[in-house]
Amino acid sequence: MRLNDKIALITGGASGIGAATARRFVEEGARVVICDLQAEKGEALAAELGEAASFVRLDVTSEDSWSQAMPTALSCFGRLTTVVNCAGVSIPANIEDETLEGFHRTMAINVDGVFLGCKHGVAALKGGRGGSIVNLGSTLGVRAGAIFPAYSASKGAVRLLTRSVALHCAEQGYDIRVNAVLPGAIHTEMVEGYVAAGVAAGGTREAVVEGFASVHPMKRLGRPNEPAEAIVFLASDESSFTTGADLPVDGGFLA
Numbered sequence: 001m002r003l004n005d006k007i008a009l010i011t012g013g014a015s016g017i018g019a020a021t022a023r024r025f026v027e028e029g030a031r032v033v034i035c036d037l038q039a040e041k042g043e044a045l046a047a048e049l050g051e052a053a054s055f056v057r058l059d060v061t062s063e064d065s066w067s068q069a070m071p072t073a074l075s076c077f078g079r080l081t082t083v084v085n086c087a088g089v090s091i092p093a094n095i096e097d098e099t100l101e102g103f104h105r106t107m108a109i110n111v112d113g114v115f116l117g118c119k120h121g122v123a124a125l126k127g128g129r130g131g132s133i134v135n136l137g138s139t140l141g142v143r144a145g146a147i148f149p150a151y152s153a154s155k156g157a158v159r160l161l162t163r164s165v166a167l168h169c170a171e172q173g174y175d176i177r178v179n180a181v182l183p184g185a186i187h188t189e190m191v192e193g194y195v196a197a198g199v200a201a202g203g204t205r206e207a208v209v210e211g212f213a214s215v216h217p218m219k220r221l222g223r224p225n226e227p228a229e230a231i232v233f234l235a236s237d238e239s240s241f242t243t244g245a246d247l248p249v250d251g252g253f254l255a
């Protein structure tokens with residue numbers, strides 16, 4: 001029970017890494033408020049997790065949505081100790097194919113969403129003891145990919161946004177740590193989208209999956225539970241002197 005007494009708001013909690021995180025948090029004794037646009041999936045997961053979980057609809061790109069969701073989330077279990085900013089999108093398109101509209105959409109979800117999650121998260125966690133904010137960056141925010149100009153830019157921004165918020169919280173003496181997890185390719189619906197694109201372009205499913213796996217020194221895709229374990233660590237008091245850090249979960253990709 002590494003997360004006893006923790007109460008976490010998890011954006012993007014209906015799917016993939018966010019859903020795996022919600023499950024692991026509850027297993028470790030936390031209560032979770034799953035926030036997502038996908039209400040049906042989020043409510044089903046909250047029902048599966050029982051009394052330790054609630055679902056609140058949230059569009060991370062909208063400050064009005066945060067202003068409505070945050071008081072509801074705080075009232076679910078009386079307070080919050082933890083915010084996990086996991087909502088994100090990745091739609092591959094190189095610089096010649098990407099549109100300004102597509103670029104803005106990626107930045108709105110991946111950067112505005114994390115900015116608002118940190119801003120409203122700090123306001124909610126300030127004054128408590130042992131607060132933690134965990135943002136989902138990506139290895140593609142450190143090493144760019146030619147087909148990911150928007151995604152790489154957005155995840156590079158998340159890294160330094162994370163550090164800036166961490167420094168502010170430390171300077172102000174708030175007991176809030178702020179860190180980023182940088183996953184490599186993790187087998188979720190996001191990566192299934194890449195696989196579908198590869199198959200549509202003429203590859204076999206096996207070859208496309210193998211192509212993603214092969215860029216990782218460990219020669220496989222990650223499982224959603226693997227970044228979730230890193231998020232458990234950063235949300236727990238085990239990481240009490242860790243702030244402003246990047247934690248890769250990438251099978252050696254950044255080594």
Ligand SMILES: NC(=O)c1ccc[n+]([C@@H]2O[C@H](COP(=O)([O-])OP(=O)(O)OC[C@H]3O[C@@H](n4cnc5c(N)ncnc54)[C@H](O)[C@@H]3O)[C@@H](O)[C@H]2O)c1
Nearest residue numbers: 012015016017037059060087088136138183185186188190
């Ligand atoms: N899967 C990977 O390989 C990988 C690698 C590196 C980083 N990441 C990051 O991890 C995070 C989770 O990715 P995942 O693979 O679990 O993806 P996923 O597609 O399985 O889940 C993303 C979730 O975010 C939600 N979402 C999207 N836009 C939203 C919005 N405006 N408001 C609220 N919720 C919204 C979606 O509904 C979905 O439930 C993302 O930030 C992603 O960039 C994933």
